[in-house]
Amino acid sequence: MIIDVAKIAKEVKVKLPDLITRPVGRMMYAATAGKLSIIGAGETVILDFNSVKVIDSSFIDEYIVKLILDSREKDFYLKLRNISPISEINIDSVFNSYSNYKETRIAVAREEMGKNNRFYIGPLAEQESDIMDYLRLNMNAGIEDISRFSGIDFNVLKILLDELSILRVIRRNNGEFSPV
Amino acid sequence: MSVPGNNIIIIPDRFRDPYIFENVLSLQSRIFSEKAVLDLSRIAFMEPYSMLSFLLMGRDYMRSNGEKLKLINVPVHIQQYLTRMDFFESGVFNMPEVLKDNMMFKRNASSSRLLEITMIPNKERQGVDVISSVIALFRKRASIILKYWMNDSVTDYFVTVISELCQNIFEHSLDTGYMAMQTYRSGNENIARLVISDSGIGILKSFSSRDDLEFTGGAELIEMALTTPISSKREFGYGLCQVNSIVEKLKGVVFIRSGESSLTALYDRKDQNSKYIFHRNGLVQFNGTQISISLSA
Numbered sequence: 041m042i043i044d045v046a047k048i049a050k051e052v053k054v055k056l057p058d059l060i061t062r063p064v065g066r067m068m069y070a071a072t073a074g075k076l077s078i079i080g081a082g083e084t085v086i087l088d089f090n091s092v093k094v095i096d097s098s099f100i101d102e103y104i105v106k107l108i109l110d111s112r113e114k115d116f117y118l119k120l121r122n123i124s125p126i127s128e129i130n131i132d133s134v135f136n137s138y139s140n141y142k143e144t145r146i147a148v149a150r151e152e153m154g155k156n157n158r159f160y161i162g163p164l165a166e167q168e169s170d171i172m173d174y175l176r177l178n179m180n181a182g183i184e185d186i187s188r189f190s191g192i193d194f195n196v197l198k199i200l201l202d203e204l205s206i207l208r209v210i211r212r213n214n215g216e217f218s219p220v
Numbered sequence: 221m222s223v224p225g226n227n228i229i230i231i232p233d234r235f236r237d238p239y240i241f242e243n244v245l246s247l248q249s250r251i252f253s254e255k256a257v258l259d260l261s262r263i264a265f266m267e268p269y270s271m272l273s274f275l276l277m278g279r280d281y282m283r284s285n286g287e288k289l290k291l292i293n294v295p296v297h298i299q300q301y302l303t304r305m306d307f308f309e310s311g312v313f314n315m316p317e318v319l320k321d322n323m324m325f326k327r328n329a330s331s332s333r334l335l336e337i338t339m340i341p342n343k344e345r346q347g348v349d350v351i352s353s354v355i356a357l358f359r360k361r362a363s364i365i366l367k368y369w370m371n372d373s374v375t376d377y378f379v380t381v382i383s384e385l386c387q388n389i390f391e392h393s394l395d396t397g398y399m400a401m402q403t404y405r406s407g408n409e410n411i412a413r414l415v416i417s418d419s420g421i422g423i424l425k426s427f428s429s430r431d432d433l434e435f436t437g438g439a440e441l442i443e444m445a446l447t448t449p450i451s452s453k454r455e456f457g458y459g460l461c462q463v464n465s466i467v468e469k470l471k472g473v474v475f476i477r478s479g480e481s482s483l484t485a486l487y488d489r490k491d492q493n494s495k496y497i498f499h500r501n502g503l504v505q506f507n508g509t510q511i512s513i514s515l516s517a
Contacts, residue, residue, distance in 0.1 A: 058355055060383040061348045062391075094379045097458035098387055126376035133465060134458050137449035141456060 041079050042121075043072055046091040057093035065102025072107065081115045082211075084220055086151065090122040100134045108146050108208075117208050117220045120161070121151040128154050128161060135162040149209045149220040159219070160209050167192055168200055175210055175219045182216050227256040228292070233263050235270035236406070238475045238482075238512050244270070245504045248277055255285055261293035268400045269475070269512040271307060272337065272417040275398060278312040280419055280507060288314035300324055305400060306336040332361045334402035340389045340416070342397075347390035354386065354399065355379055365403050368410045368517035369470070377466045378414065384459035385416040385511055392452060393420025393508060412515045419508035423478040426452040438481025439499030446476065446483065467513055478509040488516065 045068070049056055052067045059068065072087075079085060087107070089095070095103075104120075111118045123131070131148070139145040139162070147162025154161060158169055159176050170190050175181060181189075187197050201217055204210045211218045229251060234243040250256065266274075281289040291313050294302075299319050302308060308315070338354050341347045358365070362375040382399070389397035397418030404411055423445055424438050430452060435441040444450060446464045451457025467474050467487055474485040484498040 055352060055356070057359075058352075058379055058383070060355070060379070061351060061387055063344055063348050094376050094383075096380050096383045097462045098384070101456070101458060124376065126373055126380060130380060130462060133462055137456060137458055137461060141449060 041076070041083060042086045042088055043075060045072075045087055045089050048072055048075075049092075056091050058095070059092055059099050059103075060094065060096040062098040062102050065099040068099075069103050069106050072103070073110065076107075076110070076114075076116070079116055082117070084117040084119055085111070086119045086121050088121040089124070089127065092122075092127070093124050095127045095130060097130055097134045100131055104131060104148065105134065105138065105146065108148055111208055112206075117149070117211065119149045119151060119220050123150060123152070123154065123161070125155055128156070131161045132156070139163045145203075145207060147207050147209050162207070162209070164204075164207075164209075165200075167196075168204055171197075171200060171204060172209065172219070175217055180216050180218045186217070227254045228259050229254075229256045230259045230262060233265070235263055235266040235274070237267060238269045238273075238477065238510075241270040241273060242503060244274065245277075245506050248280075248504065248506065251277075251289070252281060252284055255287075257290040257292055259293045260291055260298060261295065263295060263298050266298060266301060267404065267406075267411075268305075268402045268413050268415045269417075269510065271302070271305060272398050272400055272415050273506070273510055275307060275310060275312070275337065276417055276419045276506075276508065276510070279310065282312045288312055290314045290316075292316065296323065304336070305334065305402075306338075309337070310339070310398075333364050333367075333404075335361065335365070335400055337398050337400045340386050340397045340399055340418075342390050342393065342395055342420075344390050347386070351383055351386045355382055358382060358401070365401060366412055366515075367403070369412065369515050374470065377470060381414065381463050381466055381513060382416075384463050385414075385513075388459060388509075389416070389418050389420070392426045393418040393422075395420030395508065397508070409516045414513040415511065417508065417510040419506075422507065422509055423476075424481075425479075437499070437501040438479055439483050439501050442476050442478060442481060442483040443497065443499065446474065446485070463513070470515055472513060472515045475512040475514075476509065477503070477506065477511075479507075480505050 046056055048068055048071045052071050054064050107118055135146050147160055147164055149160050153159055160172055174189055187194050205212045232243055234240045278289045303324050340350055366374050395418050399416045401414040423442055446460050449456045449458050449461050471488045476483050480503045482500045486496045489496045
């Protein structure tokens with residue numbers, strides 16, 4: 041499912057190009073969550089931020105963080121599209137703070153490569169980034185293939201793949217892994 | 221013994237930056253207790269932080285004494301500037317000598333290197349509407365206000381900063397506040413200054429329920445709020461941290477004053493391996509939180 045964020049903003053009468061403040065985040069979340077009630081298990085939801093310039097940390101906390109937590113609970117995958125550079129910085133900052141102080145990480149996949157040269161936003165380790173890159177190129181791979189490519193110890197790799205799957209930035213399907 | 225209402229206090233020319241404005245704040249208790257009339261004849265220049273703090277002083281005066289603070293001998297150029305910034309729209313000052321309309325500054329595009337004083341309500345719904353309007357206006361004027369710092373991202377950075385700081389007013393201060401922004405010249409420097417101020421409960425009281433936080437003074441608590449995602453209301457508060465990291469990226473200066481403490485972070489000096497964060501405690505009590513974000517070029 042593709043969620044056109046600008047269209048939802050229009051529906052809830054929020055003026056673009058900026059999506060800022062907690063109340064706006066809450067309104068947008070309620071409208072988006074309503075649309076997600078019909079999605080199937082394991083489906084990918086693309087949040088398209090086309091026409092949006094700035095999203096601030098309050099909005100991110102009320103909108104993106106909540107949708108990420110929902111994706112874990114309700115079994116769907118979230119992916120961001122058309123994220124502006126400043127929004128990437130703000131999202132990364134919120135995710136880093138959340139992960140540092142909550143002792144549980146959050147991250148999200150994205151469609152275009154960001155300023156961090158990665159296809160995700162969030163505090164992933166170097167080896168996790170390598171795995172993400174490999175899957176992005178190869179689309180589908182088993183743990184042996186990834187181990188051979190990356191040189192990461194098999195047991196360590198297993199833990200990393202579990203972590204990335206829990207973060208829902210990669211998919212696991214019948215022992216194979218693929219990008220979101 | 222002085223008769224309330226008859227004393228005239230000559231206000232010193234200390235409106236050039238947040239640090240020397242302390243001099244004016246130190247007169248506050250005398251102004252309030254003597255119900256003094258303020259003579260502004262010595263003032264040669266007023267920058268946005270001092271202006272908004274002075275406005276808060278006037279509002280606090282009206283709240284505590286029930287009457288408007290009287291200003292006399294306001295130099296023409298200061299009156300022109302204050303009128304241009306909508307300083308008198310708040311209605312907390314009494315100024316008998318008002319300039320005629322034809323002596324006021326015209327509001328044309330070339331004089332739009334500023335955002336006039338805007339009141340930020342303490343109610344969430346109205347606050348969000350005002351922030352949205354302020355940011356729309358800022359986007360229109362950003363290329364002029366931030367002329368010396370312009371690149372692809374600086375406008376968007378400031379949209380984030382304005383949004384985060386204005387939200388803190390209705391989220392935490394329990395009072396209405398004000399914001400203003402201006403680019404001005406000081407000596408050889410061009411300075412862009414964004415100021416967001418309130419006279420609410422202040423940072424120390426806002427965090428009074430957080431027994432888990434350990435700090436030695438108000439300034440240390442301000443630094444904690446600026447550099448770690450603590451919140452008085454939620455599990456986390458990202459806003460001030462985000463502002464801090466943006467100002468650091470832009471190599472700007474953050475000044476925060478709350479209650480009797482202040483913090484200055486000079487990110488333009490950080491690369492010089494010298495101290496760049498400065499704490500001050502034991503200042504004159506001034507209600508609320510006043511924040512100045514500056515860039516210089």
